[in-house]
Amino acid sequence: MKSTLVIGYDVERIPGRVPGEKWVGRPVPVDTTTRFLTRIVDVHRAVNVPATIFMVGANIEAHRRELEACLASGLFEIAQHTHEHYPLKTVVEETGSRVYLKGLDFARIEEQIARPCELLKRHLGVECKGLTTPYTHYRGLSDRPDILEIIARYGMVYTRSYGRNSLDYFPLDWDIQPFFYERQGFPEILEFPVQGWIDAQWRHDNGWDKQAEYLAYLKEQVDTHADRGICWAHLQHDWTSLLCDPDLTWTRRFLEYAAERFETRTYFDYYKETLAKKPS
DSSP states (O other): OOOEEEEEEEEOOBTTTBSOHHHHTSOOOTTHHHHHHHHHHHHHHHHTOOEEEEEOGGGTGGGHHHHHHHHHTTSEEEEEOOSSOOOSSOEEOSSTTOOEEOOOOHHHHHHHHHHHHHHHHHHHOOOOOEEEEEEEEETTTTTOHHHHHHHHHTTOOEEEEEEEOTTSOSOBOTTOOOEEETTTTEEEEEEOOOOBOOHHHHHHHHOTTOHHHHHHHHHHHHHHHTTTTOEEEEEEEHHHHHTTOTTOHHHHHHHHHHHTTSEEEOHHHHHHHHHHHSOO
16 A cells, blocks of 8 residues: 655744754854745645645744745645744653753743744634644653643644654654544544654764765665555755755655655645544
């Protein structure tokens, strides 16, 4: 059975803070988000593949024109990546970079989730249906029904928050597939686990300039999982995509290769199909 690829771009560049320049080890252009949103429309039109943009709320108004062009193409869904890209849960990596990130105080979480919904509606007329959490977490939001309650209250029906393994690192096993938060009391919220390596961490650990090697890794995943009948929630960033690849040539090569073997959907379209198959 043919597998499905749901592509999500985390558009999160906040100069001076995201990404941390020391972590990247080189400057990241201030105009990264503008250039990425402008170029990614051309790339997706060329390959005719849909995708979801997960936008930090703090950048929505400033990039209204670019986001309008994404919507006008008919290929993009726009969802959110919180307002200012703070972790919703604490991250304690036990291997790899061994990063420690303290989760946001609960009193601040609702604002971080609510504001992008308001801004997407006001500036683009978009009803936000999904959220991807900064940094992702082990088990996603399975242990945070308090956060799920906020997400549900603001009308969102899917999350992409489960991207780390039990060591709070990467990669996440491919057998961890989308699931509804039934046990937590939110049976209509679907979690999209981010299998394999997220692009930023693979490239940080293996080398930012190793574009050919990263593409080879992605192609290997395509070849391995194309006929398993699974869902691959692919995570890619605005700044990582442009770093060493200003024309998004390597991104286009991946999309061309994957689209031959996988079905492709936006996250919300996949959600609707999955909900329709769910027993009453």
